[in-house]
Amino acid sequence: MLVVEDDPTINQALADRLTAEGFGVVRAFDGPGALAAYHEHQPDLVVLDVMLPGFDGLEVCRRIQDQRPVPVLMLTAKVDETDVLVGLGVGADDYLTKPFRMREVVARVRALLRRVDRAAELAAARQPALTVGDLVLDRAARRVQLAGVEVHLTPLEFDLVAVLAEQPGTVHSREALMTEVWGWTDARGTRTLDSHVKSLRAKIGAARVRTVHGVGYALEA
Known part of the structure; x- marks a missing residue:
């Protein structure tokens, strides 16, 4: 380190x-x-x-x-x-x-x-690609395409959108996302998730990540 x-x-x-x-x-x-x-x-x-x-x-x-x-x-x-x-x-x-x-x-x-x-375990498992509208996530290669054009995401942005894309339209609570993506059991008081969502929206489109106030986020086609 x-x-x-x-x-x-x-x-x-x-x-x-x-x-x-x-x-x-x-x-x-x-x-x-x-x-x-x-x-x-x-x-x-x-x-x-x-x-x-x-x-x-x-x-x-x-x-x-x-x-x-x-x-x-x-x-x-x-x-x-x-x-x-x-x-x-x-x-x-x-x-x-x-x-x-x-x-x-x-x-x-x-x-x-x-x-x-x-992430290494998931890549080794060769999981199939996820498609939500014109957004395609190749989980094995950890690459994302939007309308056929590759989008560069940071590792955490990729993990975040991949979790959301597994159940499009479903609202994921903030606590569940912090546990699934970051591995935190207690994320009270942190703005990390909000900052990553804002960065992700700038890259794939703000309307694709829906906010449910007081609950969490969902990925929309």
Whole structure:
């Protein structure tokens, strides 16, 4: 696992806690150092601060996702939704706003790794494609086409739309989606799902993902 944070105290605290939880950790403190560590160690997951010297975490995320997709947990002091959506747009899977609790970092890391394992199992099972109107999801190849044109989705966006596409028109509760896609048993107070839905709507069309206020979401043809 790669931890990228320019504050030495936070960087060390993250590394210590994740190491204590049984993860192998390498550290970096700026954009160029993050890319160098990524290429050298090929981590399974990256915990990545947004504000970094050299170049920022968004650019780091974009570059590593272009080369080898890997789960990225963004750490950000910015709470504006636009900033979060930019992060998701360059390939981040999840985000935490500062200040954060170390146990929440560990929970998010474990959930992301569980999702990766589950995605690999589903791909190995060679599940048939899902078709909802002119939206086609190839679950084995993890590719999406909209009206015959390929759409680039992040890994979590793909998992989210795949769960919705298994039962088109059916409303999935927020709790069920967070459990199925993120592996969380308690998602109270988080805006992660809402941010991913907004990003997904921007890519496949806002009308395709219906909101049922107070309940959850459904995928429409």
